[in-house]
Amino acid sequence: MKVRNDYLPDLVRIVAMTDETVDLRTLRLVFEDPSLRDRFSFLPGQFGQYSVFGVGEAVFTIASSPTRKGYIECSFKLMGKVTTALRDLEVGDLIGFRGPYGNGFPVETLKGRDLLIIGGGVGMAPLKSLIEFCLDNRRDFGEVTILNGARTVADLLYKKEMEEWGQQEGVRVIQTVDPGGETPEWRGKVGLIPNVLNELAPKPDGKFVVVCGPPIMIKFSLQVLDRLGFSPDRVITTMENKMKCGLGKCGRCNIGPVYVCKDGPVFTAADLARLPRDY
Amino acid sequence: MERKAEGTQRKETRWVSTTDLQKILENWAEKGVLVAPTKVNGEVLFQRIRDIREICWDEDYVNSLVPPKEFVLPNEERLLSYRRTDDQNWVVEVCSEENQETILFGVRSCDVAGLAYLDRFLLGEMFSRPDLADPQYKAKREKFILISIVCQKAAPTCMCVCCDGGPALTEGFDWQLTRLTDGWLVEIGSEKGEKLATGFHYLLQPATDEAIKEQKERVATIIRTFDQYSPDERVPTMAAGRMVSRPLLKEEFWSRIGSRCVECGGCAFICPTCFCFNVVDRPLSPSLQEGDANELAFCPLLVGFNGKGADYERVRYRDCCMLQGFVRQAGGIYPRRTTGERCKTRFFHKLSWQFLGRMNRLGCTGCGRCLRTCLGEVGISRVATEMTEALAEKKLAPAGVTAPKREHQRGHPK
Numbered sequence: 001m002k003v004r005n006d007y008l009p010d011l012v013r014i015v016a017m018t019d020e021t022v023d024l025r026t027l028r029l030v031f032e033d034p035s036l037r038d039r040f041s042f043l044p045g046q047f048g049q050y051s052v053f054g055v056g057e058a059v060f061t062i063a064s065s066p067t068r069k070g071y072i073e074c075s076f077k078l079m080g081k082v083t084t085a086l087r088d089l090e091v092g093d094l095i096g097f098r099g100p101y102g103n104g105f106p107v108e109t110l111k112g113r114d115l116l117i118i119g120g121g122v123g124m125a126p127l128k129s130l131i132e133f134c135l136d137n138r139r140d141f142g143e144v145t146i147l148n149g150a151r152t153v154a155d156l157l158y159k160k161e162m163e164e165w166g167q168q169e170g171v172r173v174i175q176t177v178d179p180g181g182e183t184p185e186w187r188g189k190v191g192l193i194p195n196v197l198n199e200l201a202p203k204p205d206g207k208f209v210v211v212c213g214p215p216i217m218i219k220f221s222l223q224v225l226d227r228l229g230f231s232p233d234r235v236i237t238t239m240e241n242k243m244k245c246g247l248g249k250c251g252r253c254n255i256g257p258v259y260v261c262k263d264g265p266v267f268t269a270a271d272l273a274r275l276p277r278d279y
Numbered sequence: 280m281e282r283k284a285e286g287t288q289r290k291e292t293r294w295v296s297t298t299d300l301q302k303i304l305e306n307w308a309e310k311g312v313l314v315a316p317t318k319v320n321g322e323v324l325f326q327r328i329r330d331i332r333e334i335c336w337d338e339d340y341v342n343s344l345v346p347p348k349e350f351v352l353p354n355e356e357r358l359l360s361y362r363r364t365d366d367q368n369w370v371v372e373v374c375s376e377e378n379q380e381t382i383l384f385g386v387r388s389c390d391v392a393g394l395a396y397l398d399r400f401l402l403g404e405m406f407s408r409p410d411l412a413d414p415q416y417k418a419k420r421e422k423f424i425l426i427s428i429v430c431q432k433a434a435p436t437c438m439c440v441c442c443d444g445g446p447a448l449t450e451g452f453d454w455q456l457t458r459l460t461d462g463w464l465v466e467i468g469s470e471k472g473e474k475l476a477t478g479f480h481y482l483l484q485p486a487t488d489e490a491i492k493e494q495k496e497r498v499a500t501i502i503r504t505f506d507q508y509s510p511d512e513r514v515p516t517m518a519a520g521r522m523v524s525r526p527l528l529k530e531e532f533w534s535r536i537g538s539r540c541v542e543c544g545g546c547a548f549i550c551p552t553c554f555c556f557n558v559v560d561r562p563l564s565p566s567l568q569e570g571d572a573n574e575l576a577f578c579p580l581l582v583g584f585n586g587k588g589a590d591y592e593r594v595r596y597r598d599c600c601m602l603q604g605f606v607r608q609a610g611g612i613y614p615r616r617t618t619g620e621r622c623k624t625r626f627f628h629k630l631s632w633q634f635l636g637r638m639n640r641l642g643c644t645g646c647g648r649c650l651r652t653c654l655g656e657v658g659i660s661r662v663a664t665e666m667t668e669a670l671a672e673k674k675l676a677p678a679g680v681t682a683p684k685r686e687h688q689r690g691h692p693k
Contacts, residue, residue: 005373005414007358007558007593053361053369054591056560058609079609094369215612242608244558244595248406249413251555251598252606254624257633262406276526276627 006247009051009096010036015071017091020157021150023078024122025087026063029097030071042066043104044129045238045266049246050074050082051096052089058082059243061265062100063125065132072097075125075157101246102265105130105210105236113208114142118221120149120193120213124157126238127212131165138170145202146173149193149213152181174200194220197228204229211237222269232270239265239272291473292486293465299482300456300463304331304384306479312381314350316343325350325383337385337458341434342646346390346551347383348397351419352597354548358415359593360563374592378422382475386427388445388455389437389646393551394425395451396640400554405637424471429457431497433504436647438660440505441514444644447498457494464494516630516641519663522670523623524632530619532669536662537619539655540601546625546649546657547599552642555605557598563590600625626662 012029019025031037047061058080064073076083089095105126115134119127127146134141146165150156156175166173175188176196182188189196194217209230211221218237225235241253241260253260256275267275295303307313308329316335317326323340325347326333361371386394398404398420403411430437430446439445448455453472457464464486467476476483505513522528547553598605601621606614615621628634629642643659650658 005358006411007414008371008373009359011369011371051560051593053363053371054560054562057558057593077610083609093367096369096371214610240608241614242606244556247411247413248403248408249401249554249556250558250595251600254600254628256627257631257637259406262408276624 006098007245009049009057009098011094012072012097014089014091014093014095020075020159021155024075024155024157025078026073026075027086028064028071028073029095031097032094037070040072042100043107044133045105045126046100046102047126047246047265048072048074048097048099048101049243050076050086051098052082052085053094053096055085056082057096057244058086059240059246061126061129061238063128065129065136067133067136075122075128077122099246101261103263105266107133110134110208111140112142113206114144116145116147116202116207116209118147118193118197118209118211118213120217121151121155122157123213123217123238124148125212127210128158128161130210135165135168135171138168142170144171146171147176147193147197147200148173149176149178149196149217150181151178153177153183153186155181192220193217194224197221197224201228204231204234207234209235211235222272225269232273233268235269237267237269237272239267241265291467291476292491293467293476293483294462294486294490295465295483296462301331303479303482304334304382307382312379313384314347314381315384316340325385334385337428337431341430341432341437342387342389342648345549346393346646346648347386348390348393348551350381350383351394351416351423352397352401352554352556355594355596356415357592357594358558360590361593362590378419380422380424382424382426384426386425386452387430387646388427388448388452389439389442389644390551391425391427391448391451392439392442392444392640392644393646394420396552396638396642396644397554399638424453424475425451426454426456427452429455429494429498429501431458431501433501434647434651436650436658436660437505437645438514438516438643438647439645440502441516441660442641442643442645444641444646446501447494457497459490459493459497462490464490514645514660514663515667516643516659516663519626519666520630520632520635520641522666523627523630526623526627528666528669532666533623534617534619536657536665537617537622540618540622540657541654542602542618543654544599544602545652545654547601548597549648549652551644551646551648552629553597553599555598555600556595558593558595560591560593563592600628622657622662626659629659630663 011032013032014027015030016028017025031040042062044065047059049057050060051057060074060076062072063075076086078084078087117127117131134144148162162173165171176191176193178192179190182190209225211218222235239260243253243261244250246261248259248262304313308331312327314325314327316323317328317333318335323335323343325343328334357374359371360374361369363369401413401416403409450468452468453475455466455468465483467473615624634642647660650660
């Protein structure tokens with residue numbers, strides 16, 4: 001008897017790749033099964049399990065928007081075994097993909113609101129999906145402010161996209177690099193994201209904030225947002241935990257009573273406050 | 280105690296004589312798969328048997344060394360296999376084996392409760408998503424018929440009465456047997472059990488009122504054996520649950536418990552409710568494809584990517600949250616770095632009300648194997664007791680929180 005198997009990945013082919021930084025690459029992937037190309041749908045903020053056959057699986061968020069059909073994108077940083085093998089692949093190679101998993105950003109709740117989107121480093125990947133989703137459904141969303149930071153100018157992601165987004169009406173892009181990471185030509189801000197956020201001092205005014213990045217950045221940004229008067233249930237963030245299945249079975253992403261892969265990865269700051277501090 | 284003895288809701292009961300029970304098993308062993316407790320080098324282990332004389336009957340053991348969960352969630356299991364074709368493409372195949380209908384005979388109530396816990400989690404009910412049932416687990420589990428036997432004696436480590444895990448259950452089994460002075464009382468707990476009873480109707484007899492009464496008395500007697508520990512010496516699982524849920528214990532308490540953990544992972548591997556696993560890819564040599572067990576034992580788990588020509592498999596194997604690398608993330612982010620933090624997470628998962636709410640029962644069924652296995656006495660019963668003691672000492676708990684007075688250490692039955 002053949003059983004449906006959730007561990008079976010769909011084959012996807014690498015059709016394009018962009019080197020965002022020295023160690024960060026974005027792959028554009030197209031399903032081998034033509035029917036999946038149109039049928040596959042997801043929410044911004046959802047993630048997938050990407051297989052390099054013979055090496056293993058790794059979790060990355062889907063960095064493209066569900067409004068742009070026909071392909072999906074993922075951005076990954078050279079880190080461990082799977083990402084090293086993934087980097088060795090070339091355009092035309094096949095990898096495995098299964099998903100989408102997780103809850104995704106609450107786009108219905110965000111509709112009609114002004115958004116403040118804060119992303120640090122590779123944390124921009126899920127936000128890229130959300131930003132593209134907002135821009136493709138422009139009339140549904142209010143003003144979009146994007147605060148993007150990285151360690152150095154060379155580490156900034158999606159340079160081309162940022163430029164495009166900044167030119168659109170109702171979108172403001174603020175970029176910052178850590179002190180010491182600037183170049184003589186750098187015209188953006190210099191400072192850590194929480195400090196820049198403090199300096200900008202955005203007013204809550206019914207805004208929703210989406211924060212993504214390394215845990216330390218999220219921690220201090222949430223503190224700043226709290227001081228600025230943002231209600232914790234309007235501050236949305238994502239968590240990243242080690243996962244092996246994405247199906248709520250392997251038990252690795254368990255934090256307190258929640259499983260990040262099923263109950264998350266998108267949580268509000270109010271949700272996070274209820275969890276034990278071990279992430 | 281009273282609640283247990285009286286509240287047993289019987290769906291249907293039958294009576295069977297010992298010879299007829301043996302006939303049922305003999306008959307099944309001929310046409311299907313029979314897994315039963317056997318004695319191997321003095322230890323009781325579940326194994327597939329073909330001759331019912333190999334069965335180690337319930338009077339000779341309290342519980343098996345390891346729970347029978349390995350039949351539904353094996354230590355190691357192949358999920359996929361794939362190969363690279365000559366034109367540089369990949370062919371991925373799902374591994375599914377033909378599962379035969381299997382009787383799992385002689386399971387103890389705590390392990391039945393453990394399987395019920397695994398069912399809820401792995402069949403997706405915890406997330407109210409039955410469509411997310413684990414395919415491998417489901418295929419195996421559906422074929423299993425559980426015949427449990429009510430314990431009539433307790434080991435010093437047993438604590439099922441404190442965890443709603445025995446000695447007799449009200450659900451979760453297909454058949455629940457209780458040994459009586461003469462013959463056995465059969466309680467039928469599911470459709471599968473009914474089907475089995477219909478199949479062997481000629482060997483089963485209606486249960487008399489005396490038999491039902493005797494079963495109740497026997498269950499009450501075994502519960503009284505637990506009380507020999509003295510009523511105070513029940514493992515305070517509810518109080519411990521309160522302490523981990525809120526959480527009331529200081530970090531020092533957990534670092535003290537953690538300092539005793541040697542990170543062997545034994546507690547999770549022998550726990551009837553632990554399910555966490557890891558997934559790896561590895562190459563498949565030609566002899567492995569033929570299932571050569573010797574080759575398998577030496578197969579390196581972690582290998583580089585060496586391209587075409589090789590066949591690979593993706594396997595999952597059971598893992599343990601007490602091991603250091605369990606939650607290590609890429610980029611050097613390393614939550615729960617100390618054994619104390621990991622103990623805290625483990626006991627939260629097992630005892631907290633948050634999980635009680637999601638799983639409908641405690642994550643501990645009271646089999647006591649963790650205490651028996653652990654070199655540092657980080658078993659659930661020991662730690663739960665220490666939690667209340669820590670509160671009583673007021674050293675490791677915030678001011679104003681008190682625990683009931685406890686006069687004795689949990690001891691061994693006389």
